[in-house]
Amino acid sequence: MLRYICKRLIYILMALFIIVTATFFLMRLAPGSPFASERAFPPKIEAQLNAKYGLDNPWYIQYKDYLVDTISFDFGESMKYKGRSTNDIISESFPISLTLGIEAMILAVGIGILLGAIAALYHNKLPDYLASTIAVLGISVPSFILAGLMQYFLAFKFGHFPVSGWKGFNYSILPALAIAITHAGFIAKLTRASMLEQSNSDYVKMARSKGLGKWTIVIRHTLRNALMPVITYLGPLTAGVVTGSFIIEQIFAIPGLGKHFVTSITNRDYTVIMGTTVFYSIILLFAVLIVDILYSVIDPRIKLKGAKK
Amino acid sequence: MTRKLLEVNDLKIHFKTYAGVVQAVRGVSFDLYEGETLAIVGESGSGKSVTSNAIMKLIPQPPGIYAGGEIKLEGRNLLPLSEKQMSKIRGNEIAMIFQDPMTALNPTMRIGRQITEVILKHQKIPAAEARERAVKLLNLVGIPMPEKRFKQYPYEFSGGMRQRVVIAIALAADPKLLIADEPTTALDVTIQAQILELMKDIQKKRKTSIIFITHDLGVVANVADRVAVMYAGQIVEYGTVNDIFYNPKHPYTWGLLGSMPDLRNNVNEELRTIPGSPPDLIHLPKGDAFAPRNEFAMAIDYEEEPPMFQVSETHFAKTWLLHPDAPKIDIPEAISRRIEGYLKEAQVNG
Numbered sequence: 128m129l130r131y132i133c134k135r136l137i138y139i140l141m142a143l144f145i146i147v148t149a150t151f152f153l154m155r156l157a158p159g160s161p162f163a164s165e166r167a168f169p170p171k172i173e174a175q176l177n178a179k180y181g182l183d184n185p186w187y188i189q190y191k192d193y194l195v196d197t198i199s200f201d202f203g204e205s206m207k208y209k210g211r212s213t214n215d216i217i218s219e220s221f222p223i224s225l226t227l228g229i230e231a232m233i234l235a236v237g238i239g240i241l242l243g244a245i246a247a248l249y250h251n252k253l254p255d256y257l258a259s260t261i262a263v264l265g266i267s268v269p270s271f272i273l274a275g276l277m278q279y280f281l282a283f284k285f286g287h288f289p290v291s292g293w294k295g296f297n298y299s300i301l302p303a304l305a306i307a308i309t310h311a312g313f314i315a316k317l318t319r320a321s322m323l324e325q326s327n328s329d330y331v332k333m334a335r336s337k338g339l340g341k342w343t344i345v346i347r348h349t350l351r352n353a354l355m356p357v358i359t360y361l362g363p364l365t366a367g368v369v370t371g372s373f374i375i376e377q378i379f380a381i382p383g384l385g386k387h388f389v390t391s392i393t394n395r396d397y398t399v400i401m402g403t404t405v406f407y408s409i410i411l412l413f414a415v416l417i418v419d420i421l422y423s424v425i426d427p428r429i430k431l432k433g434a435k436k
Numbered sequence: 437m438t439r440k441l442l443e444v445n446d447l448k449i450h451f452k453t454y455a456g457v458v459q460a461v462r463g464v465s466f467d468l469y470e471g472e473t474l475a476i477v478g479e480s481g482s483g484k485s486v487t488s489n490a491i492m493k494l495i496p497q498p499p500g501i502y503a504g505g506e507i508k509l510e511g512r513n514l515l516p517l518s519e520k521q522m523s524k525i526r527g528n529e530i531a532m533i534f535q536d537p538m539t540a541l542n543p544t545m546r547i548g549r550q551i552t553e554v555i556l557k558h559q560k561i562p563a564a565e566a567r568e569r570a571v572k573l574l575n576l577v578g579i580p581m582p583e584k585r586f587k588q589y590p591y592e593f594s595g596g597m598r599q600r601v602v603i604a605i606a607l608a609a610d611p612k613l614l615i616a617d618e619p620t621t622a623l624d625v626t627i628q629a630q631i632l633e634l635m636k637d638i639q640k641k642r643k644t645s646i647i648f649i650t651h652d653l654g655v656v657a658n659v660a661d662r663v664a665v666m667y668a669g670q671i672v673e674y675g676t677v678n679d680i681f682y683n684p685k686h687p688y689t690w691g692l693l694g695s696m697p698d699l700r701n702n703v704n705e706e707l708r709t710i711p712g713s714p715p716d717l718i719h720l721p722k723g724d725a726f727a728p729r730n731e732f733a734m735a736i737d738y739e740e741e742p743p744m745f746q747v748s749e750t751h752f753a754k755t756w757l758l759h760p761d762a763p764k765i766d767i768p769e770a771i772s773r774r775i776e777g778y779l780k781e782a783q784v785n786g
Binding site for chain 1: 520545
């Protein structure tokens with residue numbers, strides 16, 4: 128197992144190198160600069176700014192600088208927000224997105240698997256149609272519409288929840304729900320399909336012939352075998368959700384990480400672009416690694432290559 | 437005579453499909469005594485597996501419909517029972533051995549737990565005791581080092597060993613009736629023989645009744661006391677092993693017996709087959725369902741379904757050939773030669 132993880136860590140480093148390289152050249156390909164605005168700076172000032180941030184160096188020097196930054200995990204000062212380092216931006220906003228993301232994931236997984244299991248268990252009966260309809264609605268209604276509706280009804284009209292802001296657990300419920308419902312729909316669909324496939328297999332029939340109850344069979348036998356595709360989907364999803372959602376954070380005025388992915392690009396804030404990209408990549412790559420390890424935990428037949436037998 | 441354990445009367449099972457109603461089982465009746473083995477034989481799609489699943493009420497509804505009849509276990513009709521009442525019978529009084537041991541075990545659960553869960557479901561005993569019994573069962577079905585095997589997963593077992601585990605699970609709650617749905621079909625021949633020996637051995641020790649579903653007549657001759665031949669959802673001939681093998685009356689049984697490969701006698705003859713294919717169970721032909729494939733079919737076979745004629749006290753067959761007015765037709769010589777050769781062979785092999 129340890130050998131396997133070491134091997135995978137090396138792959139992760141290689142992937143990061145490629146990501147940094149691709150991001151760097153894409154940034155350079157995009158026209159504009161962090162200092163471009165409607166009122167152009169006098170050329171002298173612009174040249175000074177470029178010199179300060181090293182943007183006047185030839186591309187290979189800049190490239191090297193970024194690589195060194197990435198290795199030392201210090202992405203330098205933001206080019207747009209004076210005096211704030213990229214690391215500070217991430218360390219301030221990520222915990223907020225992480226909290227919200229974990230809440231959303233718990234909701235999404237809980238609701239999704241439950242809906243999927245019910246739909247599969249009552250295949251082609253009323254509960255199935257009901258659960259499937261909810262799932263399809265969840266998938267097809269965009270999260271910002273859902274967020275708006277929830278704000279209007281649950282927060283504004285009935286006043287059960289605060290409309291927006293980030294001052295405690297109460298503030299996180301609506302945004303977490305808004306994020307969770309779309310994903311819950313997907314998870315429900317996946318779980319349903321996978322459960323139905325498993326339900327036709329002999330071992331489920333065998334479990335029935337043992338005299339086990341409906342739900343005992345689902346929980347003890349079917350679900351575990353049906354979860355593989357769901358787990359596969361959950362890895363990248365978790366990485367995306369815990370790093371924040373631009374739209375939801377805007378609607379609920381949450382100071383999370385999500386908005387920086389978008390604003391850093393529109394600002395051509397090179398250091399922040401690089402910082403958030405590398406940060407997201409690391410989380411994604413580790414999520415995928417964890418999924419692969421989970422496979423072997425869930426299904427004993429799967430042996431990790433290079434792992435001890 | 438021993439006690440009657442199971443009685444199936446005029447059982448009808450239908451399936452609703454988009455194309456129409458499939459009449460998978462059309463009025464099947466048989467009974468089974470304690471400690472007896474009944475073999476149900478027939479082609480694929482003849483309704484033998486549906487019948488066996490119906491006894492445990494494992495037919496999914498929908499699309500399955502129990503269209504009529506009754507299934508009586510020790511005098512108690514199972515058809516009106518609720519799922520909850522059935523779950524007390526499944527695994528406990530009736531257990532099932534599945535065809536393919538490669539898929540019948542849950543791949544992500546340890547073997548031991550798959551056995552103990554049946555015991556714990558049906559008997560109020562502590563887990564440690566259930567464990568002890570499971571290990572004993574593994575020993576009984578001939579799995580070496582049961583203590584160690586208990587903790588392993590199915591993928592660590594070979595096909596034959598898995599089938600032994602499946603049998604151990606079926607036996608776990610000490611059922612009165614064992615339904616074996618082609619338990620040896622997925623195994624290779626040497627393992628087949630071992631599994632059959634094991635089942636016979638267990639039956640002797642435990643006095644379990646067995647319904648043995650198969651299309652392998654060699655297996656039938658080996659294990660069964662009585663045989664029911666099924667065709668198109670009906671039992672067409674029914675009798676003791678001797679009745680069926682030495683004195684078959686139905687042309688379909690002749691065809692089945694005649695199409696057994698013969699590797700020692702009559703080797704120069706071509707392998708016989710039954711021409712045609714089983715009828716569409718949605719649009720059944722008028723009269724006898726077997727008539728279009730029957731070389732001895734008479735005019736009445738296309739008009740009216742034959743009743744069950746009694747041949748002897750134990751032997752019944754559903755063919756117009758047994759009607760007093762029917763022309764005297766005996767089993768074709770080529771087929772009887774084959775059967776003789778086959779029986780001789782079986783005797784040599786014990």
